[in-house]
Structure formats: structure tokens, C-alpha cells
Amino acid sequence: MAKSDRKLHEARMAGAAWLMNVIKTQGMEAAEKELKVRGAMFVPLEVNQKQLDEAVYKIKLNTIDCILIMSCMVLRxxxxxxxxxxxxxxxxxxxxxxxxxxxxxxxxDLIQTLKEETGLDFTIRENK
Incomplete structure (x- = not known):
């Protein structure tokens, strides 16, 4: 087996073992959720759910801070x-x-309230 084939095989086996562990410890629904999240974000198996949640939380806080600063600048x-x-x-x-x-x-809720009270129609762009 070529070196690149061996690495691919090892990665697949590690993924299968990881998935089996999730199914045994957390159930099939948790495994499906994990695969969906990791596939959409390309999250490696070495990152556990707690680490992923912490990273997402930090990204959210960073985004909120950036939007607040820009909003204040525009208002000023x-x-x-x-x-x-x-x-x-x-x-x-x-x-x-x-x-x-x-x-x-x-x-x-926010989008609907703004539409009802101001007539402005907002949408949130999706990343696909």
C-alpha cells in the first residue's frame, strides 16, 4: 500500500472508530448531528464538542463586538x-x-418587528 493510501486508510479507520464511540456513548442522533456540523465546518476529529462550542462562542462574541463598533461609528x-x-x-x-x-x-422575531413597525424588509444571507 502506498504511503498516501495508508494515511487515507488510517484517517478513515480513525473516523469510523470515533463515530462508533459517539454512537455508543451518545446515541445515533448525536452522531448524525456531529457529522452534519463537522462536515459543514470541516472540523477535524481531534476537536471535541466542548472545544467546538467554545470556538463558536468566541467567534460569536468577536462578531458582535465588530458589529457594535461599526454601528457606533456610523451613528457617530x-x-x-x-x-x-x-x-x-x-x-x-x-x-x-x-x-x-x-x-x-x-x-x-427582530426581522418581523422591523417589517411591521417600519416597513423595512431585512433578510439574513446564508452561506451554502
């Missing part, structure tokens, strides 16, 4: 928001993002 530049109004905005923004993270509300 275009609408002359000063410190007090920006602080009020940040407080409300953080309240809404906490509610999203805690799953008290979902994006569709």
Missing part, C-alpha cells in the same frame, strides 16, 4: 451621536444580543 459619523447616545445604544444593543444568545428571541 452620520447622525452625530455623542457619548451619551452611543452609551444608550450600546446598552440596548447588548441587551438584544444577550436575548439572542440566551435564545429568548430569534432573528425572525
Amino acid at each position: 459619523d452620520e447622525f452625530d451621536f455623542g457619548q451619551k447616545r452611543l452609551e444608550r445604544f450600546c446598552e440596548r444593543f447588548n441587551l438584544k444580543t444577550d436575548a439572542l444568545c440566551d435564545e429568548e428571541i430569534i432573528w425572525d
